[in-house]
Amino acid sequence: MASLRGPAPWDVRRLPRAEGKNFLVTGGNAGIGYFVAEQLAGTGATVVLGCRDGGRAEAARASIRARVAGARVRHVRLDLADLSSLRASADALGLDRLDAVVCNAGVLLDEPPRRETRDGNELMFATNHLGHFALIGWLAPLLAAAPAGRVVTTGSFTAKSVSLDLDDLQSARDYRPKRAYSRSKLAQMLAGFELDRRLRAAGATALSVVTHPGGALDSLTPARPPVRVRTGAERLRGLPAGLLLQGKEAAAWPAVRAVLDPSVRGGQLWGPRILGIRGRPVLEPVRGHLADTALAARLWVATARLTGLDPIARFG
Template sequence: MGSNEHWDVRRLPRADGRTFLVTGGNAGIGYFVAEQLAGTGATVVIGSRDAAKAETALTSIRSRVRSADVRSARLDLADLASLKASVDAMGLDRLDAVVHNAGVLLDDPPRRETAEGNELMFGTNHLGHFALTAWLRPLLTPGSRVVVTGSFAGKQERLDLDDLQSTRDYRPKRTYGRSKLAQMVFGFEFDRRLRAAGSETACVVTHPGGALDSLTPARPPLHERTAGERLRGLPLGLVVQGKEAAAWPAVRAVLDPAVSGGQMWGPRAFGLRGLPAREPVREHLSDPDGAARLWAASVELTGVDPSM
């Protein structure tokens, strides 16, 4: 659906004077989103709960991007009560885009909870970003973008609106997929509410496709890759990609003026790898009735409403 005719992932448009926040920008895909955005001349703020890892990421970006204007801010999405203070401490008077990238993925039981008693993956990946959006909204400039990062796995899931916290049947991979699905449903619903309110801010949903460390360029000491790992990963490069390429859909959603709110962008080849392209939005992702129920539950659980 999307055309890459006029979009070059290696020659991004300038964004001098603009300010972008990337949650989880200290590692993985989020790091490469931050690195690529820093190359446009924008001010990039990395939101991270680990100050030491954030500093390592900043050092890496500065070593690769001449005159990079990057800094970090403490941000713990699993601690809802801390988010307003974290936003205040950023000292921003404007924000041109936020990339909701940070996430928690647990591989094994037992089920874990946040300090507020929410299931950890749902509480961090969805509720944390939901609440953060509410606190950031006064800073969003006309024409700004809220970029919500979903996942390929999330597209395959269905929400259980009667058990959002996975209390009855906790399976880590399914719970993770549902938490990412909740993010995507939130993104489409938020854009509908922005349009209804006449806002000039747009919300765009993206997903990175399949991304492996073995296919990811080295950024020592943040990420190191041996020759053996690289060789073992080469066959998988026919199907998936590294995390540098996985950052492309989010970066395009921030920078490309042709991208509109309510759209979804992901890798071009089967949604798993390749240049960023617009994807069709499946019905279960944009169902307004289910989204309204998720929104109401999220407001009740966080105590804030991003649409207000």
């Protein structure tokens, strides 16, 4: 794993310029993904919002353009739960290279019943993990064409509290929605670390970085009408939580730094500074299940089998 020493000072309000670069943000039309896209657009880069709903994507695009003068923002339809559609989504980018993809989109179900995609995969595992894994495979040639393409995986601190059952990856037994979500994020993060190890072994120039946003609340999130509307009452209700948590604008900072900071290295984990739940983005140690390379390698093989695609084969 990468060293914990020496990243340069980083100002979340004064990001480096990135004119001429192309970034794809999955789920960039709402939540944390929206703020990742807005902040990256402020660097002069071209930002592509990957999401299913064209109307919501257009609302997010208009909001970003209203706040960022001259923003270069567009949309590509992306449904991570539909594995058969992802190649067409990658082709629809129409780019000759992709400097970074932020794998941010996710589904969190609060209660049963267990839901499946039309491919027969559990919905959260399919969207959060399988879809991003396959998408990276289809994007691999574009990432390889960039001088130093980056895959940035947005995980969750809840992943640190669960374990992965390779014999029941899709929670067919004893389905509990919140646990299934955390397991899907653990799988996603493990795959992000394993991707970097395999990229290094293959001699690829691209790198893979894992981040997590900490604790983010809507009530602490700045308004971005019509994408995000916040009432005065909601803002007041969120004030006590602001001592421990943060809004989604700040929760976007680790992913934005992972995309832009030249000191970031593959295989690193970035998250909020204060207890891992709020504050500016800093480098974190990779511990526990996240550091289990044998588990990650076995997960990779299982995921390649489920998706019918091994991303590394396409980086060559």
